[in-house]
Amino acid sequence: MNTLPVPDGVHFSAHLPLAWHGVLQQSTFEATRYLAVLAEFESISDERSHAQDALHAKLDLMLLWTAKNASHTLPAAKEVMIGLETIVWRDSAALPLGAHGALALSLSHILPFSLQLPAEIISCVVSEQGYVLTARLLLQEEALRDWFERTVFRNHRRLVHAGRGAQA
Template sequence: MSQLPIPDGVHFFAHLPLAWHATLQQSTFEATRYLAVLAEFEASSDERNHAQEALHAKLDLMLLWTAKHLSQDLPPAKDAVIALETISWLDATALPMGAHGALTLSLSRIFPFSLQLPAEIISCAVSGQGYAITARLQLKEEALRDWFERTVFRNHRRIVHSERGAAA
């Protein structure tokens, strides 16, 4: 992943399904709700009582089955750096600077879903056998931006904690 630009601030590295599309085909509401449900799905169940936990287990299983069914259409996995305002990835195909469209990505192996985020290509440089591409996210709606930032912070924290645990 050293071929990708490292942004300042909170970010994380991932190998995840990711593709560029010329048009956004997902509503902001759907993207926002997925990020909110993903946060709940990944949350600790310490604060739930037994009845709530049983209900959540049923809902989680239903969501997993639905996501598994829909995940057959996920794009191929690519190395990426996910930051609060940008996403960089390695690709075999160049993209034109200034192109507007949508990044399709899946942020969870356990709860896969093709999340689409509006973006603009701000960098495309030759890197090894392909291109290092950076897109600036265009998250204009506050709720979507908030849930995406929470997702980036959560993943960043998880990686920092695992690195600290490995160093100890």
């Protein structure tokens, strides 16, 4: 299988649910809050008391059940390369250059949610398996951009640590 082009800077690759939508149908607030909750959900904090751990366990279980009930609406999983400013993926359909819309993707298999990020198609190249598409993210709101960048850095670090462990 041909690998996807690697974006400049910090990035990570994954096999995630992803689809293109012609219209953004999610508020920036909802997207920002999901990324903040995902960061908290994936973190391990030694600073919590026993009572806080018990509360977080209840909240985590509620979030998991809610996500499980909503995950039936996730798009099909695709090979993706996620950078700070662009997302590259392989698809069976072409998209026109300059098209504006939203990338709907789920960044967590454990806490699935169809996050929508505003984007513009900047490349569509024919490949052996269809098309390789590149979208530039149009994250205008600072809070959304900040939480998205944290998510990319967290996943990038995870892959670097996993790679170091595999080399040892």
